[in-house]
Amino acid sequence: MAKSKFEYVRNFETDDTCLRNCYIVVRLDGRNFHKFAEQHKFTKPNDNRALGLMTQCARSVMGELEDIVIAYGQSDEFSFVFKRTTTLFKRRARYRVTPHTCSSPVVEVYLTFFLPLSLLAATLMDVWSCKRTVSRYGALTHLAFRQTDECHVNNLHNTVFWTLVQRGGLTTTQADERLKGTLAADKNEILFSEFDINYNNESALHKKGTTLIWEKRDETVTKRTKLPNEEEKDVPVTRTRRRVQAHHCDIIGDQFWEEHPDILEDDN
Ligand code: DGT
Ligand code: MG
Ligand code: MG
Ligand code: MG
Ligand code: MG
Incomplete structure (x- = not known):
């Protein structure tokens, strides 16, 4: 193909091919989602x-991109792990978008993620982080981190916070004050002794x-079938x-991974 006069632009592009034989993790997080949640009167905290x-939306992404082996989501985010042998988009991490084409898992996930949503939601979200090339251990660590630090820690905090406000009659400032410096055990105790809520029984x-x-x-x-010389x-x-x-x-923990050993292959 003849070189276009814009060919020189390529010289400024760094090589962003993800390492071979590594998982690729793409995480999307809603941009300014707290505003979106307010505008649409989301119930609190969930x-x-x-x-x-x-x-x-995440299901439809997996249906489109079968190289995604696992996806994990909570709050306004979803992470997608691509199998280590994926050759989708030539394993390019960064994207170069022309109006009708896209050339990286990030953009493809991004577009597939949003198209089923209303355009309203789509415009309010963006790609939060795009490139991670990881071992099995790296993929596990990423997923575990999202579940502990983001999902568990935030959900426990938000559950107590909104219970203090909605049922305890505190203002949001008072609830903030009340929870300052509290640890997980203190939060569980507030829920249990003041509101008769056992956090363990909250929705999984x-x-x-x-x-x-x-x-x-x-x-x-x-299936209705008919063999020769026989009745249907x-x-x-x-x-x-x-x-x-x-x-x-x-x-x-190990249990989930032992029950589903094929999701992430061992390193080596
Ligand atoms: P960012 O990601 O830095 O652009 O900013 P945000 O606003 O997206 O904040 P982020 O991603 O750290 O936290 C997610 C926000 O979305 C958080 O403020 C709570 C809100 N949110 C997520 N899911 C729900 C929900 O189910 N109900 C309500 N009321 N809010 C939610
Ligand atoms: Mg966000
Ligand atoms: Mg944030
Ligand atoms: Mg978030
Ligand atoms: Mg199962």
């Missing part, structure tokens, strides 16, 4: 409609976030299908 919509969706993985399921359907009859046909399955469980 709005199940919004969480459901996010998960629906809120405490653990949403993990999406591919699972194989046998599906049996009946219904025959059961079993097929194995891959489906995206949602879990709201701990992904920090």
Whole structure:
């Protein structure tokens, strides 16, 4: 192909090909989402409609990009882990967008994530962080970090905070004061002794976030068939299908990974 007069621009592009044989983790986080939540009167601290919509979008991303082996989401974010052998978009981390093409997992995830949403939501979100090339350990650490530090810590805090406001009658400033310097045990105690709430019994969706993985399921359907010299009859046909399955469980400990050993392969 003839070189265009803009060919020189290429010289300024750094090589951003992700290392071979490493997982690629893409995390998207809603930009200024607290404003969006206020404008649309989200329930506090968790709005199940919004969480459901996010998960629906993430599912559709996985359906489009089958090289995503696991996705984890909570609050206004979702992380997507691409399998280590993926060659999608030539493993380019950064994107070069021309009006109709996109050439990196980030942009593709971004666009696929948003298109099912209303344009309103789409314009309010952006790519928060784009490039991580990681080992199995790195992918596990990323997911565990999102679940502990972001999901668990924030959800416990937000649950106590909004309980103090909504049920305890405190102003938001008073609730802030009340929680200053408290640890997890103190927060659990406030919930339990003052509001008769056992945090352990709160919704798993809120405490653990949403993990999406591919699972194989046998599906049996009946098919009407006719063999030569026989009457037409219904025959059961079993097929194995891959489906995206949602879990709201701990992904920090070993159990989940032992139950699903195929998601992330061992390093080496
Ligand atoms: P950023 O990411 O730096 O552009 O700023 P934000 O505003 O997106 O903040 P971030 O991502 O640190 O935290 C997520 C915000 O979204 C947080 O203020 C709470 C809000 N949010 C997320 N999910 C819900 C929900 O289900 N209900 C309500 N009321 N708020 C939510
Ligand atoms: Mg955000
Ligand atoms: Mg933030
Ligand atoms: Mg966030
Ligand atoms: Mg399972």
